[in-house]
Amino acid sequence: MAMARPTTSLRSDAVLLSSIAAIVLAVHFAIGNGYGFHRDELQFLDDARHLQWGFVAYPPLTAFCGRIAIALFGISPQVFRLPAAVVNAISLVLGGLIARDIGGRTPEEIGSRPAQVITAFAMLPLALAFSSVLQYNTFDLLAWCIAIFFTARVLRTGDQRYWIGVGAGIGIGILSKYSIAFPALSLVAAVAILPSQRHHLRSRFFWFGALTAALIAAPNLLWLVRHHFITIHMEQSIHARDVGEGRAAGYYSDQVKFTMLAFPLAIAGLISLLRSARFRLLSAFYIGPFILFAIAKGRGYYLMPAYVALYAAGAVALERMLAQRTKSLRISIRAVVIAAMLVDTAAVCWAYLPIWRPGTAGWNWQMKNSGDMRDEVGWPEFVAQVAAVRDTLPAEDLPRLAILANNYGEAGALALYGPQYRLPTPISSTNGFHDRGYGPYEPETIIVVGGHLNNQLRNFESCTVAAIVQIPYGIRNEESEDHPQILICRHLRWPWPEKWAKSQNFG
Numbered sequence: 001m002a003m004a005r006p007t008t009s010l011r012s013d014a015v016l017l018s019s020i021a022a023i024v025l026a027v028h029f030a031i032g033n034g035y036g037f038h039r040d041e042l043q044f045l046d047d048a049r050h051l052q053w054g055f056v057a058y059p060p061l062t063a064f065c066g067r068i069a070i071a072l073f074g075i076s077p078q079v080f081r082l083p084a085a086v087v088n089a090i091s092l093v094l095g096g097l098i099a100r101d102i103g104g105r106t107p108e109e110i111g112s113r114p115a116q117v118i119t120a121f122a123m124l125p126l127a128l129a130f131s132s133v134l135q136y137n138t139f140d141l142l143a144w145c146i147a148i149f150f151t152a153r154v155l156r157t158g159d160q161r162y163w164i165g166v167g168a169g170i171g172i173g174i175l176s177k178y179s180i181a182f183p184a185l186s187l188v189a190a191v192a193i194l195p196s197q198r199h200h201l202r203s204r205f206f207w208f209g210a211l212t213a214a215l216i217a218a219p220n221l222l223w224l225v226r227h228h229f230i231t232i233h234m235e236q237s238i239h240a241r242d243v244g245e246g247r248a249a250g251y252y253s254d255q256v257k258f259t260m261l262a263f264p265l266a267i268a269g270l271i272s273l274l275r276s277a278r279f280r281l282l283s284a285f286y287i288g289p290f291i292l293f294a295i296a297k298g299r300g301y302y303l304m305p306a307y308v309a310l311y312a313a314g315a316v317a318l319e320r321m322l323a324q325r326t327k328s329l330r331i332s333i334r335a336v337v338i339a340a341m342l343v344d345t346a347a348v349c350w351a352y353l354p355i356w357r358p359g360t361a362g363w364n365w366q367m368k369n370s371g372d373m374r375d376e377v378g379w380p381e382f383v384a385q386v387a388a389v390r391d392t393l394p395a396e397d398l399p400r401l402a403i404l405a406n407n408y409g410e411a412g413a414l415a416l417y418g419p420q421y422r423l424p425t426p427i428s429s430t431n432g433f434h435d436r437g438y439g440p441y442e443p444e445t446i447i448v449v450g451g452h453l454n455n456q457l458r459n460f461e462s463c464t465v466a467a468i469v470q471i472p473y474g475i476r477n478e479e480s481e482d483h484p485q486i487l488i489c490r491h492l493r494w495p496w497p498e499k500w501a502k503s504q505n506f507g
Helices: 010-031 039-048 061-073 082-102 113-131 136-157 160-174 178-193 195-202 204-226 230-244 251-275 280-295 300-322 327-352 361-369 379-390 408-421 431-436 453-457 478-482 496-501
Strands: 401-405 445-449 460-468 485-492
Touching: 010 082, 010 113, 039 061, 039 408, 039 431, 061 082, 061 136, 082 113, 082 136, 082 300, 113 136, 113 251, 113 300, 113 327, 136 160, 136 178, 136 280, 136 300, 160 178, 160 204, 178 195, 178 230, 178 280, 178 300, 195 204, 204 230, 251 280, 251 300, 251 327, 280 300, 300 327, 327 361, 379 401, 379 408, 379 445, 379 460, 379 485, 401 408, 408 431, 408 478, 445 460, 453 460, 453 485
Parallel strands: 401 445
Antiparallel strands: 445 485, 460 485
């Protein structure tokens, strides 16, 4: 069943998709400050003010883009999240253009606009969720979209030069989240396994693409070598924790949970790709990572960028099915599909976006069911409580006072909000904070947050509980439930240089 060849230009299609992607930016400017900085953002924010080519917890791209935003516009959650909104809007446009490329049955044909629009709306919930905070997932999605887009271009046009674009996407992925290795390995394996694709291995541009990825990632890879691959050790530690705590459970059911009403579209897309001689290779971006994440016991949302290829193929398959139907039926079915995607969008907004006022039904639901939402509440108040404890100390304790935070969220919050209370720069042994040391002097009096009295008595000669953390609105999160004590401790039992050298923690 042949499709008519659309006469639309790439530019006009990109403009149309950009108008849909503008929803992401509109939502950002409407609610970008949300409930406040997320725990993870506080770490990214502090790393953004200490730029290097890598960090203990992740590659450098997210912190680098955050640094550009705050350097241009100042520090606020909305400003810091602006790169996330922009990048996700771009990813949404790329998703629609992927549908444009795989929609044709010949190199001259291009996908219909309805398929592009449906793909964009299918991606909208994912784009909004990934835009709500600035994390490496944002740039991970962009990297997958770039790699899928240029692979589709290679397959549609036969122009081997597009492999360089694929390599650029993988290189950007390495700078954002190392799990990009899964789609990259899957793509190479599929090229080698599929007889119709092996000829790419003989193309110099395929290897130029690999070289491009290596060159983009080289500064970070060199940083990893110089730091003894500490990020790999950190990820192994965190992964073991996640598996032990059951965070990796539900991987398979999460695929339905996170795709919601778009799941049938994704299944149709996967079947369509497997049946397509020309575009079968794109299925590797889903099948390979799906298997590898399952083997590695990855969390369900790690696979979400892979659905871009399936949504695009599913939308194209839908348009092919509708090609010979009546105009009214085509319009009706498209409307139903887009309505379903908007229902998904509404569900994501309800659950994952900071759109509610305290005390409303939506707020109460989020605070009960979403740890991420709880982790955006109360950081300025937390720092104010630490400052209040400092104010109870005698004057002779202040010259060698330190504030020790036992997790990166607390350390980041104290670094951000502490100066307004003239608090000393916090110290922490967690992730990249450890590299910044214990300060210009060996502390004698230490305010400890995120710890427990009995544990800290092993480290210090004396410790007392000075206050209990109270999060506004009675929120029960890590600070108020797991380690609410604010301690005053004195005199480390070991020399600071010796103890600090052995204190690297991961979180």
